[in-house]
Amino acid sequence: MSLARTLCRAASGVAAPQVIVETHLANGLPGISIVGLPEKAVQESRDRVRCALQNSGFEVPKRRITIHLAPADLPKQGSRFDLAIAVGMLVASGQLPQSAAEDLELYGELALSGELRPVTGVLPAALAAQAAGHGMVLHPDNLPEASLVEGLVRYPVPHLLSLSAHLCGRQPIEPATYDVTAPAMHDLPDLADVRGQAQAKRVLEIAAAGQHNLLMVGPPGTGKSMLAHRLPGLLPEMSRAEALETAAIASVAGYPPDPDRWRQRPFRAPHHTCSGVALVGGGSHPKPGEISLAHHGVLFLDELPEYDNRVLDVLREPMENGAITIARATRSASYPARFQVVAAMNPCRDGYYGDGSQRCQCSPDQVRQYQNRISGPLRDRIDLQIQVPALRHDDLFGDASSGESSAVVRQRVQAAWERQQQRQGYSNARLAGQRLEAHCQLGHADQHVLVGAVDQLGLSARAYHRILRVARSIADLAVSDTIQRPHLLEAISYRQLDRRL
Numbered sequence: 432m433s434l435a436r437t438l439c440r441a442a443s444g445v446a447a448p449q450v451i452v453e454t455h456l457a458n459g460l461p462g463i464s465i466v467g468l469p470e471k472a473v474q475e476s477r478d479r480v481r482c483a484l485q486n487s488g489f490e491v492p493k494r495r496i497t498i499h500l501a502p503a504d505l506p507k508q509g510s511r512f513d514l515a516i517a518v519g520m521l522v523a524s525g526q527l528p529q530s531a532a533e534d535l536e537l538y539g540e541l542a543l544s545g546e547l548r549p550v551t552g553v554l555p556a557a558l559a560a561q562a563a564g565h566g567m568v569l570h571p572d573n574l575p576e577a578s579l580v581e582g583l584v585r586y587p588v589p590h591l592l593s594l595s596a597h598l599c600g601r602q603p604i605e606p607a608t609y610d611v612t613a614p615a616m617h618d619l620p621d622l623a624d625v626r627g628q629a630q631a632k633r634v635l636e637i638a639a640a641g642q643h644n645l646l647m648v649g650p651p652g653t654g655k656s657m658l659a660h661r662l663p664g665l666l667p668e669m670s671r672a673e674a675l676e677t678a679a680i681a682s683v684a685g686y687p688p689d690p691d692r693w694r695q696r697p698f699r700a701p702h703h704t705c706s707g708v709a710l711v712g713g714g715s716h717p718k719p720g721e722i723s724l725a726h727h728g729v730l731f732l733d734e735l736p737e738y739d740n741r742v743l744d745v746l747r748e749p750m751e752n753g754a755i756t757i758a759r760a761t762r763s764a765s766y767p768a769r770f771q772v773v774a775a776m777n778p779c780r781d782g783y784y785g786d787g788s789q790r791c792q793c794s795p796d797q798v799r800q801y802q803n804r805i806s807g808p809l810r811d812r813i814d815l816q817i818q819v820p821a822l823r824h825d826d827l828f829g830d831a832s833s834g835e836s837s838a839v840v841r842q843r844v845q846a847a848w849e850r851q852q853q854r855q856g857y858s859n860a861r862l863a864g865q866r867l868e869a870h871c872q873l874g875h876a877d878q879h880v881l882v883g884a885v886d887q888l889g890l891s892a893r894a895y896h897r898i899l900r901v902a903r904s905i906a907d908l909a910v911s912d913t914i915q916r917p918h919l920l921e922a923i924s925y926r927q928l929d930r931r932l
């Protein structure tokens with residue numbers, strides 16, 4: 432027999448479609464050709480494999496070798512196919528038994544010496560391999576990542592020789608049994624560290640409860656960044672499936688998930704000098720960006736007006752859809768991106784506009800210009816916009832207790848999440864259209880109050896809907912099936928910035 436079949440997987444976004452590596456030996460001029468849309472690194476595989484086989488004491492068949500990576504129309508990239516190609520050549524030339532690697536998926540780059548090297552994007556492949564009932568052969572460094580997948584049989588292999596000894600049955604490798612049980616909350620900063628700022632803490636709780644986007648405006652040093660860092664600690668634990676989704680994105684982006692922290696909600700804080708590609712993803716082989724790395728977690732945009740406007744505008748679509756499709760000339764990729772935005776900014780360039788002191792030197796025009804750097808459509812997607820004022824002296828230095836811990840608040844948030852799941856199956860922040868009207872009904876008198884407030888504050892129709900969504904979350908925190916007057920009034924009270932900005 433001069434035909435062999437080995438298994439591997441390609442990377443396509445967060446999916447890992449199966450690739451069958453077919454190796455055929457024929458009579459003719461000796462040489463190796465790889466077909467099936469191989470990109471540069473896959474093409475170069477034949478030189479690595481040839482050297483690795485020779486240096487490990489195997490024979491490179493002196494025949495015409497054709498390697499087909501099926502399906503033919505799926506682009507293949509990277510060095511992960513080396514191992515599957517090498518084993519295919521050994522099986523086809525009779526140096527390994529035909530059935531040796533039947534239900535095994537083989538991943539690894541080969542060094543010229545025959546040693547294995549780790550590859551990236553292992554987690555999506557591991558998830559798919561487990562679902563297909565296949566075992567997985569990989570470099571020991573890739574094991575922690577693959578071990579996040581329950582029930583997957585994994586063989587750690589450092590060298591081509593140890594794999595061939597295993598496949599011949601001469602020296603079987605014990606499958607790794609290391610299964611991780613990581614805590615979902617891992618020394619996150621606590622809300623009790625923040626002194627005073629009772630309103631901001633309350634709004635942070637509401638934002639957590641309804642997964643609303645939040646903008647905090649205030650002078651320097653009032654605790655805006657501190658508060659933002661405490662949001663992940665208020666959100667309920669991620670389910671295992673959610674955590675795997677987020678970890679798979681990180682894996683594709685080249686950040687192998689940390690086995691101790693992978694259950695934790697992500698908190699991404701890209702710097703304001705970051706590019707559009709870094710933020711939403713891109714490149715010729717589209718990689719996920721910050722918004723996808725923040726999937727199921729928090730995207731913190733500190734000093735919001737400092738970001739390039741065009742960079743911020745690309746956020747609008749994924750903020751609505753919870754996913755991003757990056758199309759490039761040769762290929763496109765889709766990545767999930769359901770993240771919660773927390774943004775912080777100063778009211779003006781000096782930072783002190785409207786704080787009651789005379790420190791701000793900005794003219795009204797300069798203040799307006801500064802605040803207008805954030806486009807209307809982006810602000811429309813931020814349900815909660817509040818001021819975080821300067822702390823009073825005795826708030827900061829007094830010995831009054833600084834309030835509830837994150838764990839206490841998280842329990843209320845968790846209960847509010849469960850109410851939303853039962854009622855509509857997703858968070859209040861995503862309520863729109865008919866669902867919004869159905870779940871956020873107001874009494875006749877309350878309707879009147881809201882319309883009056885919208886008129887008086889000069890708010891838009893969009894703001895009207897945002898108030899309703901926020902009022903729904905306040906009612907959920909208060910374990911109320913209907914939106915009551917106090918819930919509505921509280922939601923309206925968080926709209927004061929609209930008039931000023």
Ligand SMILES: Nc1ncnc2c1ncn2[C@@H]1O[C@H](COP(=O)(O)OP(=O)(O)OP(=O)(O)O)[C@@H](O)[C@H]1O
Nearest residue numbers: 624625626627628650651652653654655656657658
């Ligand atoms: N409410 C607060 N409780 C306790 N410490 C605070 C509070 N506000 C500010 N601080 C202290 O001030 C430091 C700066 O706070 P933080 O970075 O959150 O301010 P900020 O509002 O983000 O300021 P900037 O606008 O300059 O970014 C904190 O590290 C903390 O030590």
Ligand SMILES: [Mg+2]
Nearest residue numbers: 655656733775
């Ligand atoms: Mg800050």
